[in-house]
Amino acid sequence: MISGKKIKFVVFEVFQFAALCAPTIVVAERFASIVMEKSSPADLKSYQLIVACSVAYVACVSLIIWVPLKLLMFKKRILSNVKEWQPALLMHLIFTTLPCFGFIIAGSQAQDGITVIKNFSDLPVSLVIMCLILVSIIENLRNWQLTGKIVGHFSDSTFAINGPVLTNIEQISTVSAQQVKGHEEKVTEDEIASSVAPRASNKSQSVLQLRSHATSTEHSTSEHKVPASLKVLAVNDYRAEIFVTSIINWLDTVELVRVAGLQGVFTTGWVYPIYIFSYLSLFRIVLHSANPFLPSLAIMLQDFPFFFVRVSLIGVMGFVTPVLYPLKNIIVITTFIYFNYVTKSKYFNHIQQF
Structure with missing residues (x-):
């Protein structure tokens, strides 16, 4: 009897392999049809050559890159110990999205210069980025079982890369237990505290913060008394949130790529900055959600360049993109700088007690 873990592993790998191969072949076929229709008369050989090259490229990447990488991750356990970034997503970004x-x-x-333009329709938004999001969801679900339920309230801050954070703190032995009975070996309480503090502070400080966050979360949820008839609606599973957050996080990039598909933008030079900055913004998907550099990287790779690209597009071509998106970008940049840097200055550094 095949276990559920093996079935989940096979299904995940099949989906990831499809997400690696399908976008390149489909987009290359669309490009081949554009090249074939542009030539007069229609050149079927160029169409077949481009499609054959895309299939050969996918086959080479699968045999030379994808299979050895998977063997290193799951058989040799070499790349599986990487905790700050995700090798599988980096592989999809370089060999499929690019x-x-x-x-x-x-x-x-x-x-x-052609009057009748044949664009790629909704392919870059619906297929390429969606396959990348699918790979991200699979990587986040690997450490979770798909059956049963999770007990408790969890969030990204209360989870490490490979599972829940241990919030139980071992008590440090008292000063009296550490003192030596002899008068010549006695030390003061302050000396022992100073010797114990450097060893314990670094280890317990982050755990204390996570424990206080979890306690405050449970306290806030316990304040709301849910009637028995509505308890079926008062549910929140972390596994379902993975799907929601993975898609919502990329709506900004999806909207910018959509603008590049418009008739007035598609054949102009604006496609270069749009697709270059959109591709660079996708690199933050490689980092784990618990990586401390992720917020800063999101500002530098997404909101900051997206704001200038959108403002320039609106100034040159009109309202091809809603004003809501550049407003979102500038609000995110301003609040990030203010709360992370300005509030730490001498005039704004006031500690708020909860």
Whole structure:
């Protein structure tokens, strides 16, 4: 009888392999059809050559990169110990998303000067980025079982990379227990505290913060008394939140890529900054959610360049993108700088007690 873990592993790997292969082949086929229709008369050989090259590329990446990497991760346990970033997502970004964006840019510039434009429709948004989101969801679900329920209230701050954080703190022995009975070996309480503190502070400080956060979360949820008839609606499973947050986090990038598919933008030089900055923003998906550099990287790779690209697009081409998105970018940048740097200055450094 095959165990549930093996079934989950096989299903996850099949989905990841499909997400690695399908976008490149589909986008390359679309690019081949554009090249074939542009030539007069229609050149079927160029279409077949581009499609064959894309299939050969996918086969080479699968055999040379994907299979050895998976063996290192699950058989040799070499890359599986990486806790700060995710090798599988980096592989998909480099070998799938990058060539897909390259085909899209090449297809847009190949139709420069043509009256009837044949764009890539909704492919970059619906297929390429969605496959990348699917791989991200799979990587986040690997350490979770898909059956049963999770007891308690959890969030990203109360979870390490491989599971829940241990919040029980071992008590440090008292000063009286550490003192030696002899008068010549006695030490004061302050000396013992100073010797114990450096060893214990670094280990317990982060755990204390996580414990206080978990306690405050449980306290806030316990204040709301839910009637028995509505308890079926008062549920919150961390595994379901993985799907929601993984999709919501990329709506900003999806909207910017959508703008590049508009008729007035697709054949212009604006596709270069749009797809370049959109691709760079995707690199933050490689980091784990608990990585301390993730918020700063999101500002530098997404909100900051997206704001200038959108403001420039609105100034040159009108309201091709809603004003809500550049407002979102500037609000995120301003609040991040204010609460992380300005409030720590001498005039704003006031500690708030809870």
